Amino acid sequence: MSLVVLAALALVACGGDTDAGGGSKQKFLGASELCEGAFSAEGAAALRTVTGAELFYPSPEGEGVSTAAADLEHDFLRRAPFSPEHRLCSVYRKGGNDFTDASLSFFLAEKYELDTSDLAADQHPYAMGKLASAGLKRSYLLFECVSPGLPGSAKSPALIGGEISDRHPPEKGSRLLWEASLTALHSAALALAKELGCARDGGLSSKVKLVPVSAR
Numbered sequence: 001m002s003l004v005v006l007a008a009l010a011l012v013a014c015g016g017d018t019d020a021g022g023g024s025k026q027k028f029l030g031a032s033e034l035c036e037g038a039f040s041a042e043g044a045a046a047l048r049t050v051t052g053a054e055l056f057y058p059s060p061e062g063e064g065v066s067t068a069a070a071d072l073e074h075d076f077l078r079r080a081p082f083s084p085e086h087r088l089c090s091v092y093r094k095g096g097n098d099f100t101d102a103s104l105s106f107f108l109a110e111k112y113e114l115d116t117s118d119l120a121a122d123q124h125p126y127a128m129g130k131l132a133s134a135g136l137k138r139s140y141l142l143f144e145c146v147s148p149g150l151p152g153s154a155k156s157p158a159l160i161g162g163e164i165s166d167r168h169p170p171e172k173g174s175r176l177l178w179e180a181s182l183t184a185l186h187s188a189a190l191a192l193a194k195e196l197g198c199a200r201d202g203g204l205s206s207k208v209k210l211v212p213v214s215a216r
Helices: 003-014 041-051 065-078 175-196 199-203
Strands: 086-091 102-108 124-126 131-134 138-145 158-166
Touching: 041 102, 041 158, 041 175, 065 086, 065 102, 065 158, 065 175, 086 175, 102 175, 124 175, 131 175, 138 175, 138 199, 158 175, 175 199
Parallel strands: none
Antiparallel strands: 086 102, 102 158, 124 131, 131 138, 138 158
């Protein structure tokens, strides 16, 4: 995000409030307030762990659960051979610069992406959705969606992929950190599944269940 856009975010965040001296007072948000409520209580706690921050700039205009859902519905209707990634949430922590500290994107995936035989060495597979893997820099989650808003999905469910990336991963990390990454992604994916009207919430549990599995 450019410095100009970041400055615009700051102006929006001010919300007209002033400090005791009459100047503008910057407002920041908690993790649970970002991106149209994409993060549940456990998802927000996980995002704080991933970013190391408690407060964040408001979400950029045009990002959020409803916009990502509308974009995916459009892609599904077009039956495009390749679906672009749609940014659901760009995360900018208080005190950061004009680069995202974390970002979450979703896209229509292909069945071949369910193959875990060539999973990267830094990815740890989990039993979640149709496929999930967690890492310090990136985590992935795929789930199926059958919804009236996705015509034809009853016969051929939409396979939706999600990715979270962290710009400041430690060189060496623990299971706690990569599971926090996957937890934040699960929260956003669940919010998206609900927005899309996916049957059984796309097979995603209401609370994250972190069960490691062996890569095939």
